[in-house]
Amino acid sequence: MEVFFLFLILKVLLLFWVTPLRVRHRLQKNGFGGPSPRFPLGNIEEMKKKQEGVTPLEFADSIISHDIHSNVFPYFARWQKAHGKVFVYWLGTEPFLYVADPEFLKRMSTGVLGKSWGKPNVFKHDRQPMFGKGLVMVEGDEWVRHRHVITPAFSPANLKVMADLMMEPATKMLDKWTLMVNSGNPEIDFEREITTTAGEIIARTSFGLSNQNGREVFEKLRDMQITLFNSNRYVGVPFSKFMSPKQTLKAKKLGEEIDELLLSIISARKESILSGSPPQRDLLGLLLEGSLSDGRKGKSLTTKELVDECKTFFFGGHETTALALTWTLLLLALHPDWQEQLREEIQEVVGDKTLDYPMLSALRKMGWVMNEALRLYSPAPNAQRQAREDIRVDDLVIPNGTNMWIDVVAMHHDPALWGEDVNEFRPERFKDDINGGCKHKMGFLPFGFGGRMCVGRNLTTMEYKVVLTLILTRFSFSLSPAYRHSPSILLSLRPRHGLPLIIHPL
Ligand code: HEM
Numbered sequence: 001m002e003v004f005f006l007f008l009i010l011k012v013l014l015l016f017w018v019t020p021l022r023v024r025h026r027l028q029k030n031g032f033g034g035p036s037p038r039f040p041l042g043n044i045e046e047m048k049k050k051q052e053g054v055t056p057l058e059f060a061d062s063i064i065s066h067d068i069h070s071n072v073f074p075y076f077a078r079w080q081k082a083h084g085k086v087f088v089y090w091l092g093t094e095p096f097l098y099v100a101d102p103e104f105l106k107r108m109s110t111g112v113l114g115k116s117w118g119k120p121n122v123f124k125h126d127r128q129p130m131f132g133k134g135l136v137m138v139e140g141d142e143w144v145r146h147r148h149v150i151t152p153a154f155s156p157a158n159l160k161v162m163a164d165l166m167m168e169p170a171t172k173m174l175d176k177w178t179l180m181v182n183s184g185n186p187e188i189d190f191e192r193e194i195t196t197t198a199g200e201i202i203a204r205t206s207f208g209l210s211n212q213n214g215r216e217v218f219e220k221l222r223d224m225q226i227t228l229f230n231s232n233r234y235v236g237v238p239f240s241k242f243m244s245p246k247q248t249l250k251a252k253k254l255g256e257e258i259d260e261l262l263l264s265i266i267s268a269r270k271e272s273i274l275s276g277s278p279p280q281r282d283l284l285g286l287l288l289e290g291s292l293s294d295g296r297k298g299k300s301l302t303t304k305e306l307v308d309e310c311k312t313f314f315f316g317g318h319e320t321t322a323l324a325l326t327w328t329l330l331l332l333a334l335h336p337d338w339q340e341q342l343r344e345e346i347q348e349v350v351g352d353k354t355l356d357y358p359m360l361s362a363l364r365k366m367g368w369v370m371n372e373a374l375r376l377y378s379p380a381p382n383a384q385r386q387a388r389e390d391i392r393v394d395d396l397v398i399p400n401g402t403n404m405w406i407d408v409v410a411m412h413h414d415p416a417l418w419g420e421d422v423n424e425f426r427p428e429r430f431k432d433d434i435n436g437g438c439k440h441k442m443g444f445l446p447f448g449f450g451g452r453m454c455v456g457r458n459l460t461t462m463e464y465k466v467v468l469t470l471i472l473t474r475f476s477f478s479l480s481p482a483y484r485h486s487p488s489i490l491l492s493l494r495p496r497h498g499l500p501l502i503i504h505p506l
């Protein structure tokens with residue numbers, strides 16, 4: 001017995017202390033600097049510390065600053081000053097290579113295929129209830145198969161059909177606003193409103209909401225989102241999972257219930273397809289159709305995998321889109337001239353006709369505004385990778401197993417890449433350049449990079465344009481005096497106190 005415990009202790013020490021030390025040595029030998037870690041929390045203590053000397057984002061005369069990096073990532077901003085744009089820090093006993101230099105990113109990623117990258121094991125564990133083995137998480141040949149089956153579901157022909165699924169939830173939201181204004185309350189929390197609506201839109205476009213099971217899945221997915229958000233766990237610290245057992249349990253239970261409901265939706269769908277009914281034109285329908293018509297092994301997804309993809313679309317797709325719209329409405333509230341310009345464009349392109357798919361690409365200025373909002377307030381503040389082999393960057397080696405944290409917020413706010421007006425809202429920088437005049441083509445990464453770039457980006461662009469068009473045609477809006485500018489990281493980049501707006505029907 002004692003021998004067993006001794007063995008266990010040795011094993012734990014080896015895993016969480018000796019191995020990380022060895023890795024640290026290797027990284028140092030390769031010339032990667034960074035803040036000194038302390039066992040067992042690594043640099044987490046310093047990251048959690050209240051930060052001093054951070055510039056405020058809001059001034060007395062209610063001028064709002066978009067210079068957010070040192071505010072949302074004070075520790076990265078500080079470490080950048082001391083160690084440059086590429087360095088190593090530690091989450092618990094896991095080393096992370098921090099990258100805020102697009103040229104390094106380019107060199108690091110050329111020659112590494114999408115399938116050769118991993119996603120950090122530490123996060124995978126943490127987000128298991130949300131993404132399961134969905135596309136966001138799978139690696140290697142598995143990822144190739146998933147991506148191969150999923151990509152065609154997002155083809156323009158399919159997106160066109162999904163555009164119609166978006167109108168109804170958005171219109172419902174706007175009708176509610178009209179009622180609110182009529183009853184004397186012109187103030188809405190836009191973030192909350194749009195997150196609910198975007199959740200409903202993604203549920204409709206992913207697995208349908210037309211029956212009771214669909215509704216229930218949607219409610220439970222939202223519940224799970226809230227449960228996971230409220231838990232403030234120490235990612236990467238050994239055994240941290242046991243530090244919030246209640247949430248962990250609740251998420252697990254919700255996860256099982258969701259799986260069961262989705263399984264029943266999928267088997268019902270399968271039966272109805274096999275009995276000759278036309279499949280539903282949502283993502284699940286398209287994936288099922290592909291799976292059933294091309295049932296060769298290695299070309300389709302299993303039922304369990306389909307369940308995980310539905311969850312992945314929900315968690316990967318609704319909050320990000322809602323936040324893109326939220327930050328856009330903040331920016332448009334601060335720049336009423338751009339509200340007007342977009343309304344004029346809508347008038348030209350849509351006029352009195354009903355909005356349809358081909359019109360969306362003609363909304364060019366709206367496209368610039370979207371890019372500029374994604375630049376200044378990138379809902380996905382970072383991209384992550386884990387090396388699954390030694391990766392050579394010039395004469396440096398990134399050891400197999402090293403996690404990578406690509407600081408998208410830092411790159412989007414770097415004056416060396418964008419010029420002195422980097423923190424100004426200037427959508428026209430995207431007029432003739434899809435990279436917005438960034439000096440490096442990997443400096444603008446709202447949807448990630450390489451083969452693992454966001455598969456939903458065209459769906460999101462469509463949703464963004466549909467919803468924003470409907471809003472701008474019916475309402476103008478300004479910032480409520482209650483707004484407090486405090487962008488913060490809770491997985492995504494969110495306004496900590498929501499986005500209260502005063503709306504005026506047009
Ligand atoms: C504004 C909205 C969105 C943003 C900012 C966003 C951002 C991202 C980012 C940064 C990644 C990681 C890319 C990388 O690691 O290089 C990603 C991956 C992914 N996104 Fe999105 N996304 C958005 C909307 C959506 C939507 C609507 C869906 C689905 C319906 C979706 C599904 C996915 C999936 C499945 C992946 C994993 C792709 C892979 O690993 O092959 N996303 N997204």
Ligand SMILES: *[C@@H]1O[C@H](CO)[C@@H](O)[C@H](O)[C@H]1NC(C)=O
Nearest residue numbers: 387388389390399400401402
């Ligand atoms: C990288 O490390 C993992 C885990 O230690 C190991 O299983 C894998 O074989 C390594 N890959 C290469 C290419 O050495």
Ligand SMILES: *[C@@H]1O[C@H](CO)[C@@H](O)[C@H](O)[C@H]1NC(C)=O
Nearest residue numbers: 154155156454455456457458
């Ligand atoms: C999105 O649309 C563009 C242009 O239509 C296309 O080139 C691209 O492959 C699409 N991306 C995805 C992920 O479907």
